[in-house]
Amino acid sequence: MTLVIFFPFYPTYICSINKPINRLKMKIVLRNIVVVLSLMLVACGGKEEKKKEGFSVDRAKTLEKTTESPAVTNAVSASERVDLDNKGVGPIKSVTLSPEIDAEMAKKGEEVYSQMCMACHRVDKKFIGPAPTGILKRRSPEWVMNMILNPEVMVKEDPLAKELMAEFNGAPMANQGLTEEQARNVLEYFRTLD
Amino acid sequence: MSLHFLKKITINISTMKKYSFYLAAILGSILLLTGCGNQNGKASSDGALASNNAEKVYVAPGEHDEFYAFMSGGYSGNVTVYGLPSGRMFKEIPVFSQFPTNGYGYSEETKPMLETSFGFIPADDSHHPDISQTNGELDGRWLFINGNNTPRIARIDLKTFETAEIIEVPNSAGNHSSSYITENSEYVVAGTRFSVPIPQRDMPIKDYKGNFKGALSFISVEPETGRMDIKFQLIMPGFNYDLSHPGRGKSHGWFFFTTYNTEEANSLLEVNASQNDKDFIAAVNWKKIEEYVENGGGTMVPANYTHNVYSDETHSATSTMKKEVLTVDPTKVPGAIFFMPTPKSPHGVDVSPSGDYIIGNGKLSADLTAFSFDKMIAAIEGEKFDGEAYGLPILKFEDVLGGTVKSGGLGPLHTEFDGEGNAYTTFFISSEVVKWKLGTWEVIDRKPTFYSVGHCMIPGGNSRKPFGKYLISLNKITKDRYLPTGPELEHSAQLYDISGDKMELIYDFPTHGEPHYAAAIPASILAPKSQKIYKLAENEHPFATKNVSEARIVREGNEVHVYMAMIRSHFTPDNIEGIKVGDKVYFHITNHEQDFDVPHGFMMIGQKNSGLLIMPGQTKTSVWEPKQEGVWPFYCTDFCSALHQEMQGYIRVSPANSKIDLSWSLGE
Numbered sequence: 001m002t003l004v005i006f007f008p009f010y011p012t013y014i015c016s017i018n019k020p021i022n023r024l025k026m027k028i029v030l031r032n033i034v035v036v037l038s039l040m041l042v043a044c045g046g047k048e049e050k051k052k053e054g055f056s057v058d059r060a061k062t063l064e065k066t067t068e069s070p071a072v073t074n075a076v077s078a079s080e081r082v083d084l085d086n087k088g089v090g091p092i093k094s095v096t097l098s099p100e101i102d103a104e105m106a107k108k109g110e111e112v113y114s115q116m117c118m119a120c121h122r123v124d125k126k127f128i129g130p131a132p133t134g135i136l137k138r139r140s141p142e143w144v145m146n147m148i149l150n151p152e153v154m155v156k157e158d159p160l161a162k163e164l165m166a167e168f169n170g171a172p173m174a175n176q177g178l179t180e181e182q183a184r185n186v187l188e189y190f191r192t193l194d
Numbered sequence: 195m196s197l198h199f200l201k202k203i204t205i206n207i208s209t210m211k212k213y214s215f216y217l218a219a220i221l222g223s224i225l226l227l228t229g230c231g232n233q234n235g236k237a238s239s240d241g242a243l244a245s246n247n248a249e250k251v252y253v254a255p256g257e258h259d260e261f262y263a264f265m266s267g268g269y270s271g272n273v274t275v276y277g278l279p280s281g282r283m284f285k286e287i288p289v290f291s292q293f294p295t296n297g298y299g300y301s302e303e304t305k306p307m308l309e310t311s312f313g314f315i316p317a318d319d320s321h322h323p324d325i326s327q328t329n330g331e332l333d334g335r336w337l338f339i340n341g342n343n344t345p346r347i348a349r350i351d352l353k354t355f356e357t358a359e360i361i362e363v364p365n366s367a368g369n370h371s372s373s374y375i376t377e378n379s380e381y382v383v384a385g386t387r388f389s390v391p392i393p394q395r396d397m398p399i400k401d402y403k404g405n406f407k408g409a410l411s412f413i414s415v416e417p418e419t420g421r422m423d424i425k426f427q428l429i430m431p432g433f434n435y436d437l438s439h440p441g442r443g444k445s446h447g448w449f450f451f452t453t454y455n456t457e458e459a460n461s462l463l464e465v466n467a468s469q470n471d472k473d474f475i476a477a478v479n480w481k482k483i484e485e486y487v488e489n490g491g492g493t494m495v496p497a498n499y500t501h502n503v504y505s506d507e508t509h510s511a512t513s514t515m516k517k518e519v520l521t522v523d524p525t526k527v528p529g530a531i532f533f534m535p536t537p538k539s540p541h542g543v544d545v546s547p548s549g550d551y552i553i554g555n556g557k558l559s560a561d562l563t564a565f566s567f568d569k570m571i572a573a574i575e576g577e578k579f580d581g582e583a584y585g586l587p588i589l590k591f592e593d594v595l596g597g598t599v600k601s602g603g604l605g606p607l608h609t610e611f612d613g614e615g616n617a618y619t620t621f622f623i624s625s626e627v628v629k630w631k632l633g634t635w636e637v638i639d640r641k642p643t644f645y646s647v648g649h650c651m652i653p654g655g656n657s658r659k660p661f662g663k664y665l666i667s668l669n670k671i672t673k674d675r676y677l678p679t680g681p682e683l684e685h686s687a688q689l690y691d692i693s694g695d696k697m698e699l700i701y702d703f704p705t706h707g708e709p710h711y712a713a714a715i716p717a718s719i720l721a722p723k724s725q726k727i728y729k730l731a732e733n734e735h736p737f738a739t740k741n742v743s744e745a746r747i748v749r750e751g752n753e754v755h756v757y758m759a760m761i762r763s764h765f766t767p768d769n770i771e772g773i774k775v776g777d778k779v780y781f782h783i784t785n786h787e788q789d790f791d792v793p794h795g796f797m798m799i800g801q802k803n804s805g806l807l808i809m810p811g812q813t814k815t816s817v818w819e820p821k822q823e824g825v826w827p828f829y830c831t832d833f834c835s836a837l838h839q840e841m842q843g844y845i846r847v848s849p850a851n852s853k854i855d856l857s858w859s860l861g862e
Contacts, residue, residue, distance in 0.1 A: 008371045044855040093215065115730060119786050130762065170836045174762055177727065177788035 038053045072163030078163035079130045080137045089124075090146030091180065099142060101191045115177040117186070123193060128171050130164070133193040141187055148183045151175050198812035201454065213237040213606055222683045247700040248563070249556035250691055252278040258721070261653050261714045263666065264323045264337055265687070268708025271318040273339055273350065278474055278653070278664055278714060281703030289348045289357045290318030294804035298357075302780065302804055302815035304504070306513035310344050311498040312363050319343045322437075322711040323375055325352075326420070330377035330658030334719040336420045338382045345369030347384050347413055349420050353653075353725045354506065361422045362499035364428070364814070365392045365396055365409040371438040375415070377446050377658065381480065382422065384411040386449050388457075392521075393495065402460035406432035409521075410451060412480055414803070421503070426487045426520045431584040432458050434467070436543050437608075440657050443549030445567045450552050453533075456583070461529065468558060472591065472791040473584070474533035475543055475554050477570060482530040483522055492522045506733040508811050521585075524587040525585040532574060533583055535591040536563055542608035542649075546617070546632055547658050551596050555606040562606050564635065566596030601628050607648060608711075610655030612662040612692055618655075620647040620667060627667055627690065641697045643688055643841040644783055645671040652692070654713035661716060665690040665697065668709050675702055685709060696820050726790040728811030735813035737782035742766045747856050754779045754856070760794045760808070761786040762835040764860065765828075768843030771857035775820055775849055779829075781806075784813040794841070795831030820847040 005148065040104035113121075113132075135144060147154050147161060151173035154161040165172065178186070253259055253851065259277030262284075267273055271291030275284045285304030292308065294301030299308050299316060308314055319340035321621075327513075336358075337350040344367035344373040351358040363369055371385030389406040391397055397405065410428040416422070441448035456473045486492070497519040504511040524531045534582050538556030545552055552570075554563040573593040577634045580590040605623030612618065625646050629639040634788040649668045653661040665689065684704040691698040730740060739745050739757040745766045748755045754777050759766045773779060785794050787810035795804035795818040798818045805816045820826065830841035848854045 098538070114743065115741050116786070117763075119759055119766060119857065172762060172835050174787055175789040176786075 021075030064099060073097040075123060078160055078167050079126070082161070083142050083143075083160060084138070086158070086188075087140050087142035088144075088146035088150075088161065089153050092142045092149065092183075094146040094182070095145065097191070102188055105185045105188040106192050107189075109185030109187065110192075112178065112182045113186050113189055116178065120171070120174070130169055132190045133192070135190050137194075144178075144187055144190065145172065145183045146177055148176075148186060149180065187190070205833070220384075228633075234271065247691075248467055251279040251281065251701040253277065259717060261661075261664070262720055263651070263653075263712055263714040264321045264325070265705055265709035266323050266339060267351070267669070267711040268321070268685075268710055269317075269319050270343065270707030271320050272707065273320065273323060273337070274706045274709070275355065276703075276705070277717075278666070279701065281687070281689065281701055284640075286706065287350055287355055287357065287702070289339060289350065290315075290320055290344075290346065290360070292804070296807035297804050297814060299815065300804040300816070302817065303508075303510040303813075307357060307360055307502045307504060308510040308514035309500050309502060310346065311364070311500060311515070312344060315344045318346065320348075320710075321370060323713045324373055324375050324382070324656075325715055326379040326415070327375060327377050327657055328379065328448070331360055332654050332657055332715050332719065333661075333774055334715050334723075336415075337713065340369050340372035340377060340384060340736060342369050342387075344371075345372075345384065346385070347373045347422065349382075349422060349706075349764070350416075351420075351506075352720055353723055355724070356504070356507075357420055358420065360500075360502045361413060361424070362501070363409075363411050363413075363424070364497040364499040365390070365394075365407075365427060365521075366411065371435040371451050372412070374438050374440055374449075374656075376440045376449070376480070376729060377442045379415045379417070379420075381412045382415055382423065383438055383440070383449055384413060385435035385438050386410070389434065389435060392429060393497075399460050402432060403458040404432070406458070406460075408435050410435060410438075410449075412483070416671050422501075424499075426483060426492055426514075426518055426522050428483065428524050430476065430531075431525060431586070433474070436540070437745055439543050439545045439552075439656060441552075441567070442547070443546055445549035445552070447479060448567075449478045449480050450474040450545065451478065451541045452536065452543045452554065454539040454541075472535040473539055474588070475536045475540060475552065475565065476586075477532045477534060479530045486527045487520060488520065491526065492520045494518050495521050505734075506728065507732060509728070509733065509735045509738075509829050514660045522638050529574070531586050531730045533588045534565055534569070534570065534594050535580070535588060541606075543751065544609040544611075544617075544656065547611050547613055547660060551632060553609045553617065553619075555608060555624050557605055557607055560601060560610070561607065562599035562601060562630075564596040564599065565594045569596060570594045572836075582782055597633070599619055599628075599630050599635045599637065601630070601637055601640075603628050603640065608650060610650050610652040610665065611660050612652055612655070612663060612665075613660035618650055618652065618665055618692070618697075620650045622648065622670070624647055625695065627665065629692070639696045641690065641699055643667045643669055643671060643673055644686065644702070645669055645763055649711040651712040651714060656674075656704065660715075661695050662767070663691070664714075666694045666712060666714075668705070668712060670708075672704070673731060676704055684815075727810060730784075730786060730788060730811040733784065733813060734819050735782075735784070737780070737815060738813040739766075739782070739784045742786070745860075746859050747772075747860070749856055752777050756781045756783075757857075758783045759786050760784070760793065760796075760830065760841075761828070762794075763837040763841040764842065765830075765843045767858035769858045769859045769862075770787070770843070770856075771846040771848075771858075772854045773820060773845055773847050774852055775823060775847060777820060779818045779820065779845075780815055781818065782813060782815045783808055785810050787811070792834060793832050794834050796828065796840060797831050798828040798845075799826045807832060820845075823847050823849055 124133040154163045244675040261278040263276040265274045273287045288298035298304045323339045325332045345363040349359040366386040367390045368387030370387035386408045389408040392407040408430040412673035413422045414425040434455040436452045438451040453474045455467035502513045536554040538559035540554040541557040542555040552565040573589045582738045586835045607620050609619040630637045637731040647667040651666045667688045669686045672686045676687045687703040739759045745758050786810040808814045
């Protein structure tokens with residue numbers, strides 16, 4: 001019975017020393033032999049043959065062409081793109097920004113940001129996720145808050161958020177459980193980051 | 195299975211020699227099946243019934259169970275949480291035993307939970323879970339459970355499903371008539387199974403009789419926090435106090451304990467403790483004793499016992515050694531303790547929902563004894579005593595007897611109630627559950643169990659308001675119920691539908707460890723308040739890294755404290771240098787996630803304790819003592835995101851005399 005178990009691996013080892021062109025043919029032939037041999041074994045009632053010993057194996061990596069990832073349709077990466085009309089998907093439908101930045105709100109927002117967000121978002125450099133500096137030049141306030149409050153749905157349903165996730169290696173934006181008020185304060189803090 | 199059919203098969207295939215093996219197998223199976231007949235409780239003989247039962251226990255994917263059931267783990271020392279009716283296991287809650295799955299009892303924060311007067315104890319034997327009550331009804335705030343071997347009582351918080359507190363019980367040994375609570379959770383009660391010298395001292399074992407004592411401990415439960423404190427210990431005669439239950443309703447204020455070995459034998463108890471025709475149920479008027487101690491009664495004696503408390507704010511436990519305990523000599527409180535003679539080494543003692551009847555389950559008897567609370571009070575008031583034991587009055591059996599259930603079974607152990615006036619008693623020796631009626635004492639139904647049932651449990655079945663519907667039998671012997679797994683088998687639980695007149699066995703499921711007793715509660719009471727995360731902002735752990743900018747490493751001699759944060763999917767920091775051979779490295783790791791069900795794990799190569807599983811917003815600490823130079827990896831053990839495999843880091847370990855400074859970084 002050892003042979004039956006052993007045989008299926010045999011052709012692969014042989015194949016790897018052949019040129020790719022011959023490989024497929026070779027494989028088919030060998031597989032057929034294996035099938036026939038296996039059937040014979042069963043028919044014979046399991047007569048065992050001695051396993052051949054001491055063959056060498058060349059484990060050189062086969063060079064297969066990997067499929068190319070689909071071409072990027074937008075010349076500008078998702079993180080650089082400007083889209084101020086998109087409000088995103090989530091609880092925030094409309095945000096009115098006061099002409100002046102509310103310093104107290106921004107301060108509260110900064111506190112929340114540094115505890116809840118900074119593990120992944122450094123203020124002015126790309127880290128696990130994009131940096132918030134200048135974010136309101138590229139995104140609507142609603143989009144920013146929805147991304148904070150509703151990230152699981154955003155990365156599925158908002159095309160831009162979806163693209164961003166791909167751009168950032170598939171790292172998911174964590175839902176940090178902020179209240180709307182906290183998210184609004186974070187937004188105010190982002191207004192101070194130009 | 196007709197013989198004619200068998201014969202036909204035999205004739206048809208007897209000539210086909212090459213199939214002789216199959217023939218043997220088929221015949222073997224047929225014989226086995228025939229041998230078992232229909233006594234194995236399998237519903238396979240009736241397709242319609244089986245599918246009906248399947249519907250009763252089927253909880254569709256994504257749907258939730260109707261009840262939470264908490265089962266003691268026995269020698270696992272823990273508690274497992276199941277859903278009813280599905281029998282699906284949701285969680286194992288570590289209580290008295292180290293639990294490498296999440297680091298309980300290994301992490302620096304939780305090691306104090308397992309401290310005792312005997313030092314750090316890594317395991318125990320947990321027996322009788324009981325859910326806190328208000329007005330005699332389950333309120334679902336806490337679950338109490340006893341550690342039997344090294345006597346302790348634990349309180350589990352039913353918001354977090356974590357062990358919140360453990361108190362050791364001094365002067366006790368084999369903490370078995372525990373951990374039952376009074377109807378407003380005033381006390382959780384712990385009685386000793388083994389009597390011992392009090393205080394412990396070096397003395398001949400043969401001098402047991404008259405010298406050993408049994409401590410019954412009344413542990414107060416602070417109404418808001420659940421915090422436990424031993425209010426008093428009753429120092430009783432040296433019997434074995436086996437099980438207990440509180441009075442309720444009209445008998446609220448009393449507590450009932452079964453005893454065996456009233457012979458006070460110290461060897462070969464199997465024989466010597468079964469000599470007396472009757473042992474006792476001790477009726478304790480705890481309200482009276484409470485009043486006595488509140489008026490300055492009792493004697494404070496030196497003792498050593500730990501009180502371990504876990505805080506959800508610091509995510510850490512503290513252990514305090516307590517040095518004294520208040521003891522009460524029962525003869526000093528007249529009218530507080532009475533013995534009710536109970537036939538044949540009673541095991542369980544259970545009180546009906548109204549509090550009218552106290553059921554004694556004489557484990558070597560065929561009958562059950564139901565004492566009447568009203569008759570007991572009348573007998574006490576009439577001072578009709580039948581002698582005394584160590585100065586404590588014995589009531590006349592006939593005077594307090596409410597009724598006898600002539601069950602026809604053998605070896606009654608425990609009784610639960612359904613709230614419809616019925617009681618359900620398990621019989622170990624005859625392997626069955628018997629349903630009978632309170633008051634008329636008539637047997638209504640009986641169903642076999644597979645095999646040798648210990649406790650049974652009805653949700654709320656030991657409260658004023660049982661929920662009925664299901665009964666679980668917790669069986670001691672599994673044998674052939676499941677696929678065999680070598681000599682060691684998990685114990686088996688069986689689910690009965692008790693909504694009709696007749697009980698119906700509808701499901702079997704294996705349980706972990708040895709569940710003795712269990713407690714169940716409607717999911718609608720617990721599920722809505724189940725905690726989802728710990729708030730990072732409320733984390734008061736002294737070594738928390740609440741902000742990644744605070745991630746750092748501090749050396750104090752050869753102790754190194756790593757303040758580390760984790761979030762999908764990296765550690766801050768993830769490259770550490772300047773650690774030396776001989777250092778003791780404390781990883782204090784804070785999970786910065788604030789989303790439900792995103793724990794992260796931590797393991798470090800060569801770590802001599804368990805890894806950690808850290809909940810969102812929580813901080814846990816693990817110690818690592820590098821012994822070899824090199825660059826050593828650590829990683830997240832809980833698959834947390836698509837980039838989980840990337841969640842890793844390195845620590846460079848240099849020779850002990852190296853001059854390399856501590857440094858740390860992430861992404862630089």
